[in-house]
Amino acid sequence: MIERHVTFNVIRGKEKEFEALFQDAYSIAMSKQSGFVSVTLLKEHEKDGVYQMVIRFQSLETAAA
Numbered sequence: 001m002i003e004r005h006v007t008f009n010v011i012r013g014k015e016k017e018f019e020a021l022f023q024d025a026y027s028i029a030m031s032k033q034s035g036f037v038s039v040t041l042l043k044e045h046e047k048d049g050v051y052q053m054v055i056r057f058q059s060l061e062t063a064a065a
Contacts, residue, residue: 001037001058007052010050033057035058035059
């Protein structure tokens with residue numbers, strides 16, 4: 001399994017919009033990718049507006065696609 005981490009610095013006041021976009025659009029689109037396992041959005045508690053997205057794929061080849 002391959003795990004990718006992406007950091008997002010969201011503009012203050014736009015956090016709820018970002019979370020909705022992730023839930024309503026991005027996670028759905030990602031789930032349709034070949035080899036997709038899961039995607040999770042984590043919010044950092046010590047830093048306002050900082051999120052970590054963790055994406056898991058079955059293999060390096062499917063993650064690269």
